[in-house]
Amino acid sequence: MAKNVALHLIKRPSGGPINHDMFERKESETPALKxxxxxxxxxxxxxxxxxxxxxxxxxxxxxxxxxxxDVMRSSGVGEVVESNNPNFKVGDRVMGMMGWQQxxxxxxxxxxxxEAPVSDEQVLSxxxxxxxxxxxxxLKVGQPKSGETLIVTGxxxxxxxxxxxxxxxxxxxxxxxxxxxxxxxxxxxxxxxDAAINYKTDALEAKLDELAPDGIDVYFENTGGxxxxxxxxxxxxxGRIVVCGLIADYSKAEPAPGPSxxxxxKKRLRIEGFTMPDHxxxxxxxxxxxxxxxxxxxxxxxxxxxxxxxSAVEGLNMFFTGENKGKLMVxx
Amino acid sequence: MAKNVALHLIKRPSGGPINHDMFERKESETPALKxxxxxxxxxxxxxxxxxxxxxxxxxxxxxxxxxxxDVMRSSGVGEVVESNNPNFKVGDRVMGMMGWQQxxxxxxxxxxxxEAPVSDEQVLSxxxxxxxxxxxxxLKVGQPKSGETLIVTGxxxxxxxxxxxxxxxxxxxxxxxxxxxxxxxxxxxxxxxDAAINYKTDALEAKLDELAPDGIDVYFENTGGxxxxxxxxxxxxxGRIVVCGLIADYSKAEPAPGPSxxxxxKKRLRIEGFTMPDHxxxxxxxxxxxxxxxxxxxxxxxxxxxxxxxSAVEGLNMFFTGENKGKLMVxx
Numbered sequence: 334m335a336k337n338v339a340l341h342l343i344k345r346p347s348g349g350p351i352n353h354d355m356f357e358r359k360e361s362e363t364p365a366l367k368x369x370x371x372x373x374x375x376x377x378x379x380x381x382x383x384x385x386x387x388x389x390x391x392x393x394x395x396x397x398x399x400x401x402x403d404v405m406r407s408s409g410v411g412e413v414v415e416s417n418n419p420n421f422k423v424g425d426r427v428m429g430m431m432g433w434q435q436x437x438x439x440x441x442x443x444x445x446x447x448e449a450p451v452s453d454e455q456v457l458s459x460x461x462x463x464x465x466x467x468x469x470x471x472l473k474v475g476q477p478k479s480g481e482t483l484i485v486t487g488x489x490x491x492x493x494x495x496x497x498x499x500x501x502x503x504x505x506x507x508x509x510x511x512x513x514x515x516x517x518x519x520x521x522x523x524x525x526x527d528a529a530i531n532y533k534t535d536a537l538e539a540k541l542d543e544l545a546p547d548g549i550d551v552y553f554e555n556t557g558g559x560x561x562x563x564x565x566x567x568x569x570x571x572g573r574i575v576v577c578g579l580i581a582d583y584s585k586a587e588p589a590p591g592p593s594x595x596x597x598x599k600k601r602l603r604i605e606g607f608t609m610p611d612h613x614x615x616x617x618x619x620x621x622x623x624x625x626x627x628x629x630x631x632x633x634x635x636x637x638x639x640x641x642x643x644s645a646v647e648g649l650n651m652f653f654t655g656e657n658k659g660k661l662m663v664x665x
Numbered sequence: 666m667a668k669n670v671a672l673h674l675i676k677r678p679s680g681g682p683i684n685h686d687m688f689e690r691k692e693s694e695t696p697a698l699k700x701x702x703x704x705x706x707x708x709x710x711x712x713x714x715x716x717x718x719x720x721x722x723x724x725x726x727x728x729x730x731x732x733x734x735d736v737m738r739s740s741g742v743g744e745v746v747e748s749n750n751p752n753f754k755v756g757d758r759v760m761g762m763m764g765w766q767q768x769x770x771x772x773x774x775x776x777x778x779x780e781a782p783v784s785d786e787q788v789l790s791x792x793x794x795x796x797x798x799x800x801x802x803x804l805k806v807g808q809p810k811s812g813e814t815l816i817v818t819g820x821x822x823x824x825x826x827x828x829x830x831x832x833x834x835x836x837x838x839x840x841x842x843x844x845x846x847x848x849x850x851x852x853x854x855x856x857x858x859d860a861a862i863n864y865k866t867d868a869l870e871a872k873l874d875e876l877a878p879d880g881i882d883v884y885f886e887n888t889g890g891x892x893x894x895x896x897x898x899x900x901x902x903x904g905r906i907v908v909c910g911l912i913a914d915y916s917k918a919e920p921a922p923g924p925s926x927x928x929x930x931k932k933r934l935r936i937e938g939f940t941m942p943d944h945x946x947x948x949x950x951x952x953x954x955x956x957x958x959x960x961x962x963x964x965x966x967x968x969x970x971x972x973x974x975x976s977a978v979e980g981l982n983m984f985f986t987g988e989n990k991g992k993l994m995v996x997x
Contacts, residue, residue, distance in 0.1 A: 391931075554926065561926075576929040590922035594886065594893075597908045597938035599723075604936040606929035 339434035378409035467495035479504030487555030489516035635659030671766035710741035811836030819887030821848035967991030
C-alpha cells in the first residue's frame, strides 16, 4: 500500500491547447494486491504525440480513447515495490503502459522487464515507442536503399531523430526538417544528418532545391504543414512516403488538404500510413533490428525531462509549439 | 508502297479540349522497305487517356512526350501487307504502337503477333493496355481479398469495366462510379457489378453510405473529382488505393488538392500509383493471369468505334465528357 496520486481525464480537447481543466488530480491509497498482482512505483513516464488521439473520442481511431474519468494513458518505466507475482520481484525494473500516476498495479500483462543496464531516459527515448516506430516506419514501410535521399519532418523529434540516424546508418543522404536553429545544429552536428531545414525561417522551396537537387526518394512524415506540398512535388520516381504523424493537424478542427494524386501516378509513388499497435507482435523482431545500431553507438538520443506529475499537462502542448528539445518525459 | 495519311502533332494542349488546330494532316507515299522492315496496314487504332500525357511536354512524365511535328502516338491493330522480315509475313496480324496513321513501317520491335481468333475490338478492349492495366493495378497493387468491398471510378471505362469484372471474379463486392444511367445499367446488368453510382445525379454521400455501409477496402481511382474525398473518408483500416488515372484533373491548369493524410495514419492506408510502362516486362505474366478469366467468359467488353482517322481528334474529348460508351477506338 502506498499513497497514489493520479491525473484523470475529465474533459476532452476540442482543438486548441491542452489545459489543466481537462484533468482531475486524485489522491488515494493503493488497494491491497490480489493474487498475481504487483505494485510498480513509476520513475519516468513518457509523453507522446499519440496521446492527442487517446484523449479524443474518435471512433475511427485505431485504439480506443481514454474513457472520461479514467487515469490518462501513458507508457513509463518503474520499479516493483510490492509483489504477489512470482515473475516480477521487488526491485525489478519494468516498462509498459502505467498511466499518469505515481503507482500502478499490474498482473504483468503488457509490461516488460528491463534487464539491460540502460537508464530510464534511454529506455523511453530509444527502446520504447520512438525507436520501435522509427524502425518499423523506416525499415519496413520506407524500404530505404543505400545512396537514396531521405527527408524527415520533425527531424529533432523523438521518432524523427532516430529515423534520421537509422537512415544514415543504412547509407542514405539525410535531410531533417526542424523548427529552430538549435535543433538544426543538433541533428547535423551531434546526430550526423547531412543537412537541416528550419521550416520557420528558411525559404522552403529554395532550400529544398539546394539540399535535394536530385529529388527525394523517401519522405518520412511526422508533422504535416505547408512544407508537405513542397517535399511532395520533389519526390523521385518510385518514391515512398511513410506517414507516421501529422502534428500540425491534430489541433485543427479541419485538417489541411493533402497534395493532388497526380504525382502519385506520374512518379508511381507509394504513400503508406502505419501505427505501432498493429505491430506490437513484431516488437522482438524490431528490437533485433534496432539494438545493434544502438549498441554500436549509432543512435544517440536527447531527453527533455519535465519534473513532477502536473508538468505533464503543459508538456503536451510542447508538441504544438516545438519547444521540447528531445524526447519528452516526466520524472516522478 | 502505299498512300499513307497521318496526323502529326503540331501544337500542345494547354488545358481545355483537344482540337484540330493541334494536328496537321499529311499525305505521303510510304518509303521503300529496308532489310528486316515490313509495312502494316492499320485496321483499328486505340484512343486512351494516357494520350493527354503524351501530348504534353511534361518533363516529369514517365514516358517522353510526342515531339512537335511527329505522328501522334497510339497503339493499334493491323495486317502486314509487305515484308522484308522473315518473322512477319504478309497476312500476319499484329498489335503495338503504330501512331495516328493508315500505314506503319516497323522492324518488329515492340509489335506482337496476334495468333488467337480474336477480333480487333477484343484485342484493343481487353488484351491490350486496358486489360493489362486492370490486371496489374487490381491484382498486383490492390491485393484484393474475397469478401472485401471494392469501388472503381470510371467504372464503365476501358480499364474500370475490366477492374470491376476481375474483382467480381475474385469474390469481391463491387461498386462502380459512372457518369450516366445508361452506363450504370450496363455495368450492373451486363457486367455483373453489385451496384453503380451516377456521380452526376446521385447524392454522393447518401448513396455511398447506402451501398457501402461497412466501408471500402479497395479503391481503384481512374477519374478524381469531388467523389474522391467522399470515398477516401469511407476507407476501412488497411485499405488500399490504386491510383491509375485522374482524368478530371488532366485538363486543368492546377489539379484539385487531395485528401489530408490524417486518414492515412488512422486507417493505415496505402495509396499507390502505377503506370504500365514500368511493367511491360511483366506482360506475359499479366496475360497469364488475365486470359483464363477472358476465356471463361468473365470479362465482357464494349467497344465504342469511331470511323476514320480524323475522328480521333474529337474522340479524345470524350474522355472529358464521358460520352464514350466502352473502349474508344478508331476504325481505319
